[in-house]
Each structure stands twice: as C-alpha cells, then as structure tokens.
Amino acid sequence: MPAQPTGRFQPPDVRRRQILDAVAALLLQDGYEALTISKVAARAGVAKGTVYLYFDSKQELLAALQAEMWGRMLEAPAALLERPELSWGDRLDGLVAAWVSAEQDHQELYHRLFHELGTAGDEPMGEARALLVRILTEGHEAGEFDVSDPELTADFLTHAYAGPCHHASGADVTAAVQGLFRRVVAAR
Amino acid sequence: MPAQPTGRFQPPDVRRRQILDAVAALLLQDGYEALTISKVAARAGVAKGTVYLYFDSKQELLAALQAEMWGRMLEAPAALLERPELSWGDRLDGLVAAWVSAEQDHQELYHRLFHELGTAGDEPMGEARALLVRILTEGHEAGEFDVSDPELTADFLTHAYAGPCHHASGADVTAAVQGLFRRVVAAR
Amino acid sequence: MPAQPTGRFQPPDVRRRQILDAVAALLLQDGYEALTISKVAARAGVAKGTVYLYFDSKQELLAALQAEMWGRMLEAPAALLERPELSWGDRLDGLVAAWVSAEQDHQELYHRLFHELGTAGDEPMGEARALLVRILTEGHEAGEFDVSDPELTADFLTHAYAGPCHHASGADVTAAVQGLFRRVVAAR
Amino acid sequence: MPAQPTGRFQPPDVRRRQILDAVAALLLQDGYEALTISKVAARAGVAKGTVYLYFDSKQELLAALQAEMWGRMLEAPAALLERPELSWGDRLDGLVAAWVSAEQDHQELYHRLFHELGTAGDEPMGEARALLVRILTEGHEAGEFDVSDPELTADFLTHAYAGPCHHASGADVTAAVQGLFRRVVAAR
DNA sequence: AATGAATGAGGCTTCATTCAT
DNA sequence: GATGAATGAAGCCTCATTCAT
Structure with missing residues (x-):
C-alpha cells in the first residue's frame, strides 16, 4: 500500500494527520503487535525520522491517537x-x-x-x-x-x-x- | 525478585505450575508488553531453556494459561x-x-x-x-x-x-x- | 580484529562490499560453523543491525556471496x-x-x-x-x-x-x- | 522414525554401533546442520546422556564416524x-x-x-x-x-x-x- | 550402565531511536 | 523541515553438555 502522493513539504497539521491516520489504518489492519514506526512512516509517506519530528516517541504517538x-x-x-x-x-x-x-x-x-x-x-x-x-x-x-x-x-x-x-x-x-x-x- | 527456593528437580506438574504461576504473576505486575521468557524463567526459579522443555513457544505458554x-x-x-x-x-x-x-x-x-x-x-x-x-x-x-x-x-x-x-x-x-x-x- | 577505519556513512555499494568481504574473510579464517552475524558486523566495521539493512538474513548473505x-x-x-x-x-x-x-x-x-x-x-x-x-x-x-x-x-x-x-x-x-x-x- | 527396539542393556560395542548408525542415518537424511545430539539419541534408542558415555563430545562422535x-x-x-x-x-x-x-x-x-x-x-x-x-x-x-x-x-x-x-x-x-x-x- | 531434566551460553533477528547530511 | 542509514539493546529460541537419581 503506497504512500499518499502528497508533496514533500506539508503544513505541520497535515503531516500530523497523515501520520495519525497511518497509525490508525495499520492498527486496524494488522494489530498492535505488528505496529512499527517503519511501517507508520511508509504508510504516511514520510521518512522514519519525520515521525519523530511530530511525536517524541512511539508511546506519545499512540497516546495522541x-x-x-x-x-x-x-x-x-x-x-x-x-x-x-x-x-x-x-x-x-x-x-x-x-x-x-x-x-x-x-x-x-x-x-x-x-x-x-x-x-x-x-x-x-x-x-x-x-x-x-x-x-x-x-x-x-x-x-x-x-x-x-x-x-x-x-x-x-x-x-x-x-x-x-x-x-x-x-x-x-x-x-x-x-x-x-x-x-x-x-x-x- | 529471587526464585522460589525449590529443589533442582521437580515433578513435571510442579514445574509446569511454577512456570504458569510465574507468567500470571508477571503479567499482573508488569503487563503483557514487559513479559519476557527470561523474566518468566527467573521468577519460576528455572533456567530459560527449562521453560522450553514445558512449552514449545511463548505463544503456547500464554495459550496454556x-x-x-x-x-x-x-x-x-x-x-x-x-x-x-x-x-x-x-x-x-x-x-x-x-x-x-x-x-x-x-x-x-x-x-x-x-x-x-x-x-x-x-x-x-x-x-x-x-x-x-x-x-x-x-x-x-x-x-x-x-x-x-x-x-x-x-x-x-x-x-x-x-x-x-x-x-x-x-x-x-x-x-x-x-x-x-x-x-x-x-x-x- | 578491529574494523576498517571507514567513515560512518558509506555509499550502499561500498557498505555491501565491506560486508561481503567480511564474510569471505571470516569464512576463510574460521570456517562456516564459526561464522556469526556478530563477527561479520564487527569485521565489516558496522553494527549488527546494519548487516540486516543490506541482507535479509544470514542465508541471503551467504547466497549473495x-x-x-x-x-x-x-x-x-x-x-x-x-x-x-x-x-x-x-x-x-x-x-x-x-x-x-x-x-x-x-x-x-x-x-x-x-x-x-x-x-x-x-x-x-x-x-x-x-x-x-x-x-x-x-x-x-x-x-x-x-x-x-x-x-x-x-x-x-x-x-x-x-x-x-x-x-x-x-x-x-x-x-x-x-x-x-x-x-x-x-x-x- | 522410532528407535530400534533393543533391550535396555546392551554390550558396549552394540551401543556404540547403534549410535554411529544413528548419526550416519540422520546425516544422510537431514544433513549436517540439522544434526543434534537429541536426534541421535532418539534415533539410536538411548537417552541423551548415554551418547556421552560412549563419545566425549559431538566432535568426537563425528570424528569416529x-x-x-x-x-x-x-x-x-x-x-x-x-x-x-x-x-x-x-x-x-x-x-x-x-x-x-x-x-x-x-x-x-x-x-x-x-x-x-x-x-x-x-x-x-x-x-x-x-x-x-x-x-x-x-x-x-x-x-x-x-x-x-x-x-x-x-x-x-x-x-x-x-x-x-x-x-x-x-x-x-x-x-x-x-x-x-x-x-x-x-x-x- | 543408563537416564532425561536441567542448564545457560550464544545465535539470529527486530525495531525504537539518533544524527549527519 | 526532511531524510534514511546506522545503531545496539533486547527478545526468542536452540542445543551441547552435565549430573542427581
């Protein structure tokens, strides 16, 4: 499932949304155990490091959702x-x-x-x-x-x-x- | 948390019980994410390998419980x-x-x-x-x-x-x- | 045997080569039985995880060589x-x-x-x-x-x-x- | 493949033969990588410890064969x-x-x-x-x-x-x- | 002589997180 | 702001070997 074809630069809220949506989709699809930051990044169409620009840790990412x-x-x-x-x-x-x-x-x-x-x-x-x-x-x-x-x-x-x-x-x-x-x- | 001071050799049912009890205790104490075979073994007072003598995998151990x-x-x-x-x-x-x-x-x-x-x-x-x-x-x-x-x-x-x-x-x-x-x- | 003093970031082909060379060297030196990913990584001057960035498994690493x-x-x-x-x-x-x-x-x-x-x-x-x-x-x-x-x-x-x-x-x-x-x- | 139905006590040479035969059979069947002392013992119809009564180590067992x-x-x-x-x-x-x-x-x-x-x-x-x-x-x-x-x-x-x-x-x-x-x- | 439960070092692999570019 | 190569701690599991019975 390829990333959404969004531009490389996005307003912060959009990026944030993309990432949260990716988490939700993956959680539904594969469950908690299978959730990795790598997959979240791939699904959201960003690099792994970018996830950490918006959320300090995996914990916080899930907490936000x-x-x-x-x-x-x-x-x-x-x-x-x-x-x-x-x-x-x-x-x-x-x-x-x-x-x-x-x-x-x-x-x-x-x-x-x-x-x-x-x-x-x-x-x-x-x-x-x-x-x-x-x-x-x-x-x-x-x-x-x-x-x-x-x-x-x-x-x-x-x-x-x-x-x-x-x-x-x-x-x-x-x-x-x-x-x-x-x-x-x-x-x- | 030191192991229970049981003898080295135990009847199979006893060992099995010790291990299952250890899992239950750890699950209650620290939750699922924190559960490792190492801790189970330590808590049960056996070596890591011994756990695998009684259960084929972590999955089966949890399923048994x-x-x-x-x-x-x-x-x-x-x-x-x-x-x-x-x-x-x-x-x-x-x-x-x-x-x-x-x-x-x-x-x-x-x-x-x-x-x-x-x-x-x-x-x-x-x-x-x-x-x-x-x-x-x-x-x-x-x-x-x-x-x-x-x-x-x-x-x-x-x-x-x-x-x-x-x-x-x-x-x-x-x-x-x-x-x-x-x-x-x-x-x- | 210390790692080759290469920079931390390397072009993909170079890293790949370093790893394959490390495998070849170790295989010659100690034989197949003694070959571990740990040693390969150490010899190549990378972390263990890096090996898996280039090869999906030990099998594939050997197959590539x-x-x-x-x-x-x-x-x-x-x-x-x-x-x-x-x-x-x-x-x-x-x-x-x-x-x-x-x-x-x-x-x-x-x-x-x-x-x-x-x-x-x-x-x-x-x-x-x-x-x-x-x-x-x-x-x-x-x-x-x-x-x-x-x-x-x-x-x-x-x-x-x-x-x-x-x-x-x-x-x-x-x-x-x-x-x-x-x-x-x-x-x- | 169950063990040969031999008596519990056997003359030393017979036991030795049984064990070596088991190694040869397993080696042919599954290859070297898959060979374990456990399987050898099972195939030979003896306990794991018994193998060590006849051979000091896995190395020696293979060397003998x-x-x-x-x-x-x-x-x-x-x-x-x-x-x-x-x-x-x-x-x-x-x-x-x-x-x-x-x-x-x-x-x-x-x-x-x-x-x-x-x-x-x-x-x-x-x-x-x-x-x-x-x-x-x-x-x-x-x-x-x-x-x-x-x-x-x-x-x-x-x-x-x-x-x-x-x-x-x-x-x-x-x-x-x-x-x-x-x-x-x-x-x- | 024989057993087999128990051991524990060590192997492979994953993945959250960092950081130089 | 964005990247993604690199890291390394930590997890699961295997198996040669030991030893009390």
Whole structure:
C-alpha cells in the first residue's frame, strides 16, 4: 500500500494527520503487535525520522491517537448536558449513540489501543466514566432512573456497550444497546 | 525478585505450575508488553531453556494459561445446567458469581492475555458466550426472562461484568452485578 | 580484529562490499560453523543491525556471496564460446584457467560455502557443469576430443580441478591442471 | 522414525554401533546442520546422556564416524599393494572400485562430514592421498604409468572420483571412472 | 550402565531511536 | 523541515553438555 502522493513539504497539521491516520489504518489492519514506526512512516509517506519530528516517541504517538478518540467519545454526550430540554433518558440515549458510533467507526481500533494504556490511558477513560456517573447520579436524583450504585453501574455499562458493536450483524445495534441501558437504569 | 527456593528437580506438574504461576504473576505486575521468557524463567526459579522443555513457544505458554482460565470460568456455570431444581435466574446468578470470582482472582490477568488471542483465543470466548446465550434463550422460553435478542444481550453482558470487578471497592460486587444482570433480563 | 577505519556513512555499494568481504574473510579464517552475524558486523566495521539493512538474513548473505563467486567462474569461460577462432582445446584451457584462478583466489571459500547450498546453491553449480558439458560434447563432435560420456566426465572434472589448487606449492598449477584435463579428453 | 527396539542393556560395542548408525542415518537424511545430539539419541534408542558415555563430545562422535569411513576406503586398496601378481593398473582399478563403492554406499555422507574436518579430518584424507601417491609414483617408475607430478595428480584424482558417483544414472560408474583414471595416468 | 531434566551460553533477528547530511 | 542509514539493546529460541537419581 503506497504512500499518499502528497508533496514533500506539508503544513505541520497535515503531516500530523497523515501520520495519525497511518497509525490508525495499520492498527486496524494488522494489530498492535505488528505496529512499527517503519511501517507508520511508509504508510504516511514520510521518512522514519519525520515521525519523530511530530511525536517524541512511539508511546506519545499512540497516546495522541487515543486522546483523539476519547475526545470524539466525550464531546457529543457532554454537549447534551447543556440542553435543558432533554430528559436524562434522552441524554443516556445520546451517550450510547455516540459511543456505539465511535466504537463502530474504529471497530476494534480502540481496543487494540488498550495495550499501551498502562500509563496515561486511564485518565481519559476516567473522564468518560465520570460523564456517565454524572448522568446516572443526576438521573437518579431526578427520579427518572433507579441506580443504587452509580459508580459500579457506570463501570458495568462502560464495558458493556462495546460487546454488541462487533459481533452484531449490523441491524440497529444502537437502539438495542439503548434499550439495554434503559433496562439497567429503569426506575422500578 | 529471587526464585522460589525449590529443589533442582521437580515433578513435571510442579514445574509446569511454577512456570504458569510465574507468567500470571508477571503479567499482573508488569503487563503483557514487559513479559519476557527470561523474566518468566527467573521468577519460576528455572533456567530459560527449562521453560522450553514445558512449552514449545511463548505463544503456547500464554495459550496454556489462557486455556486454564477459561476452564475455570466455564466449569462451574456449566455444571449448574445439570441441576434441574434450579431456576434460570439461579443459574444466571451462578454464572455471574463464577465470572466475577474468576475476574477478581486474576484481576486483569485475563484482559492482559487478550493481546495474543488472535489465534486460539477466540474459541473459548465463544464457549463462554454460547453458555450465556443458552441460559438467556432457555430462560426466555421458560417465561422467566424477557430477552428479545439473546446473542446481542450475551455480547453485552459478556463485556459488562468485568467493569465493576476492578474499580469496585471490595464490597459485594457479586451481588451487585447479579442485580444488574437480573435487570437486563427481567421479564416485564 | 578491529574494523576498517571507514567513515560512518558509506555509499550502499561500498557498505555491501565491506560486508561481503567480511564474510569471505571470516569464512576463510574460521570456517562456516564459526561464522556469526556478530563477527561479520564487527569485521565489516558496522553494527549488527546494519548487516540486516543490506541482507535479509544470514542465508541471503551467504547466497549473495556464492552468487558472486559463481559469476566469476562462469563469465570468462562463457565468453570464450563466442570466439570462433578458438579451438575446443583452447576453450577448455580457458575454463580451467578461470576455475583454478577463482579457486585459488578464494581458496576454500567456495567449498566452505557448500554447506548452505541445499536451496539455491544447486543451480549455479548446474550452470558451470552445463558449460563444461557443452564444451565436451561439441569438442567431441568436432573430432577434437574423445569423450564417450560428457555428463559423467563433466562431473569428474568439475570435482577434480579443485584438488590441486590447495595443496600445490604454487608453481604452475594452471598448466598442470590443463594438462590433466587434456589427457582426460584426448582423442585417440 | 522410532528407535530400534533393543533391550535396555546392551554390550558396549552394540551401543556404540547403534549410535554411529544413528548419526550416519540422520546425516544422510537431514544433513549436517540439522544434526543434534537429541536426534541421535532418539534415533539410536538411548537417552541423551548415554551418547556421552560412549563419545566425549559431538566432535568426537563425528570424528569416529569419519575414521570408520576412511578405514573402509583404505583397507581394500592397501591390501592390493601386497599382492605381487597385480599390475599397477589393476591396483589403481581396485582403488577406484573401493572409493566409488564407499562413496556410493554413503552417498554424500562423507561430504557432509567435511564440515567438521578442520581439525582431525585432514589426517585420514592424507593417508588416502598418500596411498594414491605411492601407486602413481611406483607405477610411473615401473614404466606402466606416465605421471610427471604424482602429488598434484593425486590431488586431482582424489577430488575427481566423487563427482560421477552422485549424479551418474546408476550404470557402471566404477568402470567409467576407472577408464578416466587410466586416461589420466596413461603412458604415451 | 543408563537416564532425561536441567542448564545457560550464544545465535539470529527486530525495531525504537539518533544524527549527519 | 526532511531524510534514511546506522545503531545496539533486547527478545526468542536452540542445543551441547552435565549430573542427581
């Protein structure tokens, strides 16, 4: 798979993007173990040394990609909190929709990224969890949900949603997962 | 970390155990990436070559550990299917108890093992899933559960239970997760 | 034995040559069994990894050296076939001269290389043999030689010429071997 | 290929033979590079340690096999020197017959053994050469041969005879090689 | 005499990272 | 800013040899 035929000189953001895209593509294609800087450079159409102009190490390169992905998972649901007209159930649905969609977009990309999370990887996951905890807590306080232990339930749901994304035969996974989330938090 | 002070010659099962235990300990302690045969040997108190007397390759060593863990997760719940006096809810509770306990025993050991599953790792996971699918399906047919899509729900739950096992502050995680499972499958 | 004091960066051909020369030197000095990539690198004055920049594996490194040597043995004699003014005896003499000279240059280098020929090594040997078979056959048909079984005779001579190259005390080995070849093919 | 079903205790010579036979068989089958003491032991039907009861090292094991083979190549031709009724040509024929037969028996066994000859291997080769030198010299002095440089000619012939043994399509290789030897030494 | 589990040095190869151009 | 040849530490695995039983 040859490099994209871009010019030799590129604006920094473009180069950065090319490299991150290359990492994502390779991760999806061959998995984490097979990922090498050489391949990333080749795929991005740059020299090996160039990768190090944009990222200090392999670790940081992966961390950057991970951070990007977490961002996509957090923005949309967080925005829903600002809209007063929504019910907590709506917000939970929105969060599920965002997460399922992110998961499906990157398929297992994010799971493959879990390898190197030992260090910095925990923090963004914490943010996602915190968001869910907040929805559960406030939804419960509003009488809309029945969640006795929001933290534990958030851990449960945080792991759960990913399951159906992979195996499921297309169909409406989002709706199905939303239904399951609703069952877990349902009042009564 | 010095080797366990065992004699030079050991019965084969003992050596095998020592080595597998060393792998588990190191995996928990330092993670998958940091696992080397050298460290395994040192931790097990044997020479590097000895590891290869018992396992043909690093792959097989990890596969053996994984197989062992899946066995522990499948035996007890499968046995519950044979006991006619139990309700489907009881069986589901039993499965949760076994899985949570296995998860807590090995903490993230099993998750760290997910790296090398590309090959043989899928099969046992399939068995665990199949077991859960069966419980959900038959519980639904018996009118005890309300599960419209057993496959998808199994994928959901298969991922979900692990979440609370790690973060949760001790307490009665098992009971809590059993409760969440019940909510997901609850009739009405 | 310290590395040759060459600069750190070298044109690709130069580096390639340095490495091949190092292999040849070590092979002559210590034999095939003792040949390691480490020693090759040290002798060539490069890091171990550099060897793999130029050759994909130890096998290929040896194959490259072997191919080079076969080339030297085949080019000159093959050229003689194109010159109509030569008798078949002249051509046979030319072939002997080339082979003896190649053999003496590399002494037993080529014999030590015979270890790894299992794969690609047979082919070039076949070419050398084919060349000789052709000379014997056509020389016989021209009435200049008397060779009843060219194939068998070629096998005989292909092995024979190497013998005197090593032991012989300098002198004129080439002339002597030419004389022996002439005896083997002599008409009458 | 399972071990020969011999009893656990064997007279020393039998064991020794079993081990040497195993080496020869493996050498022929898989080549020198693939030869390990483990395989030798397995093939001979003994434990690895047992091999070391009979041979001090791998080197010595191979040397012993080589010595045996040289013996077979030297005994018969040397005996011919004692029989006054024979011509030198007959003796040369006898030597060729013995060498070709030995070569064919072990096919390339002896060539595969040439790898480790660096040390002790030269000596027996020297004996074979000396025998041939003597035949050439005395045959020449007797006016039966015309050999101007017996040493060089011996080196030539010592290498030559092996060529036809492998490729040749059965037939009467011995006679053919005898004919070629005769041509090389022919008076006139 | 025989065993075979255990050893550990050492080989091949990979790959993150550097740096002279 | 970009390059890519060069580096060398470190990993996996093999196998001749030893030694307690």
